[in-house]
Structure formats: structure tokens, C-alpha cells
Amino acid sequence: MFVSDEDLMMKCRKGDMSAFELLVRRYQNPLINYIHRSVNDYHRAEDLSQETFLRVFKSANRYEPTASFKSWLYTIATNLCRNEVRNRSRRNTYYLEDLVEEGEDVYHTDIMRDTRYMPDVLLEKKEQRQIIRKAFAQLPENQRVALTLVTYQDLRYEEVSEILGCSVGAVKALIHRARQKMKKLLIKAGIGEENINAKI
Amino acid sequence: MRKYKNTEFPHSHNSACEAQIASRDELSAYIDKELPAWKRYLIQQHLKKCRACAGYVQRLQKTDTFLRQSGEVEVSTDFLAGVLTRVSETTQHQRQQASLWSRVVQRLVPGLETSPRRWFRHVSILAYKLRQNIQTRSPIYIFALTFCVFTMVGVTLYPSRSDRFGQSAHAWKKSDAMHNEKLISFEVIRRDPPKRLLTTALQQK
Known part of the structure; x- marks a missing residue:
């Protein structure tokens, strides 16, 4: 039986950890991808996603079922991303993914990997992804x-x-x-x- | 709202289409299925006839499809465990803080409600109600507010006697007694016939 996010959140408000776990399972994938597209760093995206879920748990008492859970979750994530980007520009920090020159292929995940024997399709997709990410930025x-x-x-x-x-x-x-x-x-x-x- | 020049987007459908059934924003919303049914129907009918608009929508759709191909990152297997660990750590920390606070309160005031969160909630509800009543101009709160203001002004302008002299009640009693003595002595002086009258009486004799 499908339980809505709002119902799960109300259960979570009463201290039901299994409801919270189900919510995390439901949204972990889209949330990490969303944050990753904003901050361009996988490990930071994972940290911020965890922080988002933690904030959801902490402020479960204040949650009212009148508001959509999805938009509430993404509001928290968006605010965290904004803070992250602001702090990064203040610290003048650049992530390796940001420093990738056009045409180069030096993902931090690829440093240890030999890309010479990867299929052309994968490379093409990666290149395409890189262009889209740069354009988004x-x-x-x-x-x-x-x-x-x-x-x-x-x-x-x-x-x-x-x-x-x-x-x-x-x-x-x-x-x-x-x-x-x-x-x-x-x-x-x-x-x-x-x-x-x-x-x- | 900012308006773009036609030169900025050379493929603007408005340059070729004169029907003006929908704006460019609406055509973008059309591909996201965010328009009401009647508007969607109108645009669908229009797209069958107008090649410029149909081309514009097609281009938008292609850009959107291309963007959707950007791929997704995989979530690591220990992500959920990490979230749950952080949550349990936070809960434990909160419990410790609450127990410390409750111990302090119990020692200070035995038998008092020891949940600070509950107290804070009560106070915040009261503050919220007060704010709302003032905002809605409730007559009771307006009266209470006026009374408070007048009392404060009154206390400032007409301070009590002890405040005026900056003395304690005991000291005031003492000074009051001294003051009475002075008055008595003043009365004694006043009862004496004035010198001028005495001299006139002597002169008459």
C-alpha cells in the first residue's frame, strides 16, 4: 500500500523512525542529484543531502500537512545549496570538477581510472554531460x-x-x-x- | 518583467506568427503540460496550422530532451546508514542536553515542569497570540496596552515620594518627623508679636 509523504512525515513527527527511513529511501536519489547539479561536487552533495534530511528530522515537529513535503524538502536543500555556493565564493574555493578545462577529461572519480579502453559511447555521454553541466553553471x-x-x-x-x-x-x-x-x-x-x- | 528584443532570439515565433495565440512563456509551459486544458487545446489546434510556432515548440522540446540526457549520479550504498547515524547522534545529544537542563531545574525548583521545550512552546504561543491580537486591534489588548503606556508615563512624571528623595521608608519617616519639628518651631516664632507692633504700642504709652 502506498503511503503519502505527508502521512509518513506525520508518523515521523510521532517518532516513527521507520517512516523517516522510508522517506530517505524515497528521496535520496533525486535529492543528491539535485544538489550535485547545484554544487558540482559529489562528496559535498552527499554531505548536504544528509544535512537536509537531518534538518527535516529536527524540524518534523513544526511540519504541517497543509504544505507539500516535496516542496518543503527542496526548499531546505535549495537554501543549503545557496549557502554552500555563497561560502565557496567567499572562500574562493574551487572544486576539481570546476577546474576541468574544455575538452579535458579529469573527473576526480576518473583520476585512478584508465579511460583509454572505455567505449566511445560512454566518453561521448560524459562529454555531453560535462557540456550541459558547464552550461547550467x-x-x-x-x-x-x-x-x-x-x-x-x-x-x-x-x-x-x-x-x-x-x-x-x-x-x-x-x-x-x-x-x-x-x-x-x-x-x-x-x-x-x-x-x-x-x-x- | 524584462522583455527581450527580437534580435536576441532570432527564432522567436512571434516574428513569424501573427495569430498571437500564446506567449513564448506559455509555449514553454505547454511542453511542461502546465497549462489549463482549454489553453492546451487552443495551442494544439494552432500548432497544426502555424509552422513557425510548431517549429518553435519543437526546438524547445528538443532542448529539453537533450538536457534530460545529462545522466544521474549513483547514490553510495552507505548513504542511508550515514543519515541514520547522524540523526541518532543528534537525538542522543538533544536527550543529554534535556536531561542536564531538567536536573538543574529540578534542583532549583523541585516539582516544576522540567521540559524546557514545553515552556518555550507556551511562551512562544502566548507571544504569538499577543502579537496577533495587537495586529487585529482587539479592544481588550488595545485597552491593556493603553493602560500600560499611561501607567509608565505616570510613574515617570509623578514618581512616589520615596523615589523623589531617593530615600528608604525608614529614612523618610525620620525626615518627616524632623520636618514637623521645624513647623512647630516656625509656629512658635509666628506667635510672637512682631517687633513693629511692639514699638508702636510703646510709643502709644
Whole structure:
């Protein structure tokens, strides 16, 4: 039987750890991916995801079932990502993934791995992923958050508007601008419209 | 809202389409299925006729599909265990803090409610109610607030006698007694006939 997130959260509020565990299992994958797209560092993304779940647990008493759990969770994660990016720029810290030059392939996960014998398809996908990630990093913060939430987390515009604290109309405009800018950036990175079409 | 120039996006559907059924934002929302049914139907019908708009939507869809291919990272197997460990650590720490606090309170005031969280909750609820009542201009709270303000002004402008002289009650009694003595002596002086009257009487004699 499927139990809704809100019901699980109410159980968690009463101290049911199994309900909390189920929530973590449900959202660990999308949450890490969302944070990873924002901070561009896997280990930091894992830390921040753990921190997000910890905050959810701590503030379970304050949770009201009127609010959607999903948007509440992503609001916490978005705030943590914003803090992380702000602190990073203050400390002038760069992660290895950010320092990757165009065309190079030096993921920190790949340092120990010999990529010479990897299939071409994998390499191509990796390259493609890298280009998309770089293009995402160039978007303004609100546009990036809105587009990530809609494209990868499958959130509704209404939920995104709750997370960003703006109207649904504003989200509509943000998504559209983000898509247009992404298209321009991808064309600039060498993936023209024809290439996009060909790849699809 | 910021408006882009037409030159910024050369593939703008508005440049070719004159029907203006939907804005560009709405076409973007159309591919996300975020429009009401009637609007979706209108756009669907329009896309069948208008090649410019159909091309624009197709391009948006292709960009979106391309972005979705970016792949996902795998979650490590010990992630869940890590979260649960951190949660249990926090719970333990909270319990320790609560028990320390309850021990202190019990020693200070035996029999008192020892949950600080509950006290804090009561205080916060009271503060919230007070704030809400003031915001809604409840007559009782407005009266209470006015009374408080007037009392404070009154106390400031007309301080009590002890406050005025900065003396304790005991010292005030003493000074009051001395003051009475002075008054008595003053009365004695006043009862004496004035010198001027005495001299006139002597002159009459």
C-alpha cells in the first residue's frame, strides 16, 4: 500500500523512525542529484543531502500537512545549496570538477581510472554531460534552480513557485528564459541545433 | 518583467506568427503540460496550422530532451546508514542536553515542569497570540496596552515620594518627623508679636 509523504512525515513527527527511513529511501536519489547539479561536487552533495534530511528530522515537529513535503524538502536543500555556493565564493574555493578545462577529461572519480579502453559511447555521454553541466553553471541562480527542479526533479510550476517564493507566472518566465539561454550556450559550446537534433 | 528584443532570439515565433495565440512563456509551459486544458487545446489546434510556432515548440522540446540526457549520479550504498547515524547522534545529544537542563531545574525548583521545550512552546504561543491580537486591534489588548503606556508615563512624571528623595521608608519617616519639628518651631516664632507692633504700642504709652 502506498503511503503519502505527508502521512509518513506525520508518523515521523510521532517518532516513527521507520517512516523517516522510508522517506530517505524515497528521496535520496533525486535529492543528491539535485544538489550535485547545484554544487558540482559529489562528496559535498552527499554531505548536504544528509544535512537536509537531518534538518527535516529536527524540524518534523513544526511540519504541517497543509504544505507539500516535496516542496518543503527542496526548499531546505535549495537554501543549503545557496549557502554552500555563497561560502565557496567567499572562500574562493574551487572544486576539481570546476577546474576541468574544455575538452579535458579529469573527473576526480576518473583520476585512478584508465579511460583509454572505455567505449566511445560512454566518453561521448560524459562529454555531453560535462557540456550541459558547464552550461547550467552559467545560468543565473533562480533560472538554474527553476530549470533543474522542472527538468530533472519533475516538480510542478506551483511547487517551484513555493520553493523560490515567487508567483507561478514568474516561474513560467524563468523556465522559458533558462531554456532559451541554455539553447544559446549549447550552440556556443559546439552543440548546434543540428547537433542537438542529431543527438536526439 | 524584462522583455527581450527580437534580435536576441532570432527564432522567436512571434516574428513569424501573427495569430498571437500564446506567449513564448506559455509555449514553454505547454511542453511542461502546465497549462489549463482549454489553453492546451487552443495551442494544439494552432500548432497544426502555424509552422513557425510548431517549429518553435519543437526546438524547445528538443532542448529539453537533450538536457534530460545529462545522466544521474549513483547514490553510495552507505548513504542511508550515514543519515541514520547522524540523526541518532543528534537525538542522543538533544536527550543529554534535556536531561542536564531538567536536573538543574529540578534542583532549583523541585516539582516544576522540567521540559524546557514545553515552556518555550507556551511562551512562544502566548507571544504569538499577543502579537496577533495587537495586529487585529482587539479592544481588550488595545485597552491593556493603553493602560500600560499611561501607567509608565505616570510613574515617570509623578514618581512616589520615596523615589523623589531617593530615600528608604525608614529614612523618610525620620525626615518627616524632623520636618514637623521645624513647623512647630516656625509656629512658635509666628506667635510672637512682631517687633513693629511692639514699638508702636510703646510709643502709644
